[in-house]
Amino acid sequence: MQEVAYTTEIPAGGHWSLRLHRGTSLRITDVDGGANVGMVFFSSENSLERYNAPDTLKGQHTFKLTKGNCLYSDMGRVFASIVEDSLGWHETLCGNSHAEHVTQQWGKRDYQNNQNAWHQNGTDAFLIELSKYGLTRADLPANVNWFNKVQTDANGQMALAEGHSTKDSQVELRFEMDTLVVLHTCPHPLSSAAEYPIGQVQLELGLAEPVAEDDYCKNWCEENKRAFQNNDLYYLGV
Amino acid sequence: MITESPLNTANADFSEVVDAGDYFIYPLNKGETMRILDLEGNQAADTLFFNLHDPSERYSAMDTIREQRNVYLTSGSILRTNLNKPMLEIVADTCGRHDTLGGACATESNTVRYSLEKRCMHACRDSWMLAIAEHPEYGIQKQDIGHNINFFMNVPITEEGGLTFEDGISGAGKYVEFAALLDTCVLISNCPQLNNPCNGYNPTPVEVFIWS
Numbered sequence: 001m002q003e004v005a006y007t008t009e010i011p012a013g014g015h016w017s018l019r020l021h022r023g024t025s026l027r028i029t030d031v032d033g034g035a036n037v038g039m040v041f042f043s044s045e046n047s048l049e050r051y052n053a054p055d056t057l058k059g060q061h062t063f064k065l066t067k068g069n070c071l072y073s074d075m076g077r078v079f080a081s082i083v084e085d086s087l088g089w090h091e092t093l094c095g096n097s098h099a100e101h102v103t104q105q106w107g108k109r110d111y112q113n114n115q116n117a118w119h120q121n122g123t124d125a126f127l128i129e130l131s132k133y134g135l136t137r138a139d140l141p142a143n144v145n146w147f148n149k150v151q152t153d154a155n156g157q158m159a160l161a162e163g164h165s166t167k168d169s170q171v172e173l174r175f176e177m178d179t180l181v182v183l184h185t186c187p188h189p190l191s192s193a194a195e196y197p198i199g200q201v202q203l204e205l206g207l208a209e210p211v212a213e214d215d216y217c218k219n220w221c222e223e224n225k226r227a228f229q230n231n232d233l234y235y236l237g238v
Numbered sequence: 239m240i241t242e243s244p245l246n247t248a249n250a251d252f253s254e255v256v257d258a259g260d261y262f263i264y265p266l267n268k269g270e271t272m273r274i275l276d277l278e279g280n281q282a283a284d285t286l287f288f289n290l291h292d293p294s295e296r297y298s299a300m301d302t303i304r305e306q307r308n309v310y311l312t313s314g315s316i317l318r319t320n321l322n323k324p325m326l327e328i329v330a331d332t333c334g335r336h337d338t339l340g341g342a343c344a345t346e347s348n349t350v351r352y353s354l355e356k357r358c359m360h361a362c363r364d365s366w367m368l369a370i371a372e373h374p375e376y377g378i379q380k381q382d383i384g385h386n387i388n389f390f391m392n393v394p395i396t397e398e399g400g401l402t403f404e405d406g407i408s409g410a411g412k413y414v415e416f417a418a419l420l421d422t423c424v425l426i427s428n429c430p431q432l433n434n435p436c437n438g439y440n441p442t443p444v445e446v447f448i449w450s
Binding site for chain 1 (some may be wrong): 294296299301304307308309320321322335339341342347348349351379382395402
């Protein structure tokens with residue numbers, strides 16, 4: 001990222017959506033450790049083009065997301081590249097907490113008594129943001145859960161890694177196309193934290209450095225190179 | 239877990255052979271059972287499920303995987319919707335493992351995975367686009383086409399967090415069978431992919447049976 005143009009803190013249980021242009025960067029920091037940031041992407045030009053986790057994983061022969069990986073749309077293009085990652089593993093298959101997960105773990109959402117400390121869940125947070133754009137639950141694809149890791153064994157048994165993200169863990173995305181970013185900071189659906197998590201997440205926005213010919217993410221695998229070519233075709237003449 | 243079915247295809251109320259490259263769309267109502275038979279072995283059957291009466295409620299890979307704490311599907315697996323509700327149960331499986339992560343091929347992802355110049359090779363997503371165009375009566379639109387199951391496909395995960403496409407563990411005559419817990423619509427693409435071993439480089443027909 002070039003200079004930081006804007007910094008903000010998103011409290012736990014919060015949500016936001018914003019359009020980021022090709023050539024901008026978003027840096028996400030887990031301020032206190034133990035955060036979860038659910039995130040999905042749509043083309044800001046045509047919301048039918050959206051983040052596709054299976055294409056992202058199989059295209060790069062990976063199960064985890066880290067520096068070097070690109071977040072693919074379902075149209076063969078890259079929304080964003082993970083240009084920096086201090087943590088080394090983020091997951092994209094567990095989906096979001098539903099109201100019943102949160103109620104069972106920490107008690108139901110209750111604005112009357114808790115006000116902004118209410119127990120929001122990831123699914124509802126996404127539905128709220130999506131509705132602002134005329135999008136519905138049908139438009140919610142598999143999301144990224146930044147700062148969380150799930151590990152599998154030889155039989156496919158899966159568990160959330162406890163204490164995976166420590167204080168000040170940080171990941172930076174560089175946007176390769178104009179993107180609608182929708183995010184929440186609600187708990188991971190497999191979280192067994194004793195209390196509803198209250199840690200903050202910091203977001204920094206700025207312009208990205210131009211993409212060099214030997215860019216790490218673009219060249220991380222042959223597939224990423226072709227995806228970048230698709231982006232170049234998409235922006236031909238722009 | 240390998241589990242044989244007590245059902246006999248001779249008594250099925252419905253059956254249809256689905257050629258490679260074709261789609262299959264059909265209702266499977268609560269209480270009915272469907273079997274997909276891998277006729278010649280190692281054929282990926284990319285499958286989506288919808289609530290028959292409201293396709294905005296659909297099979298959710300994320301909710302299914304998370305709630306069963308396992309990335310693979312076999313007998314005993316409960317397929318869940320995006321409302322986290324049980325939708326179908328796999329009641330028989332002679333293959334032993336089915337994939338939830340690989341998704342379906344598409345002409346667009348083929349350009350990334352193989353070559354920009356392979357954009358015109360047939361792919362599962364195109365079959366689904368034709369299905370929804372030809373069958374508006376199901377009310378399914380592009381945004382409803384989400385993350386499918388790949389029956390008969392084997393996609394192991396490594397300890398370092400990598401993903402590999404292995405040779406299939408399925409074989410001629412293997413099948414998977416599921417019972418509907420609510421009224422559903424089943425949408426299958428019999429995968430035409432020629433660029434990787436998911437179909438053993440030789441896409442072949444599958445057969446579908448329904449017992450009411």
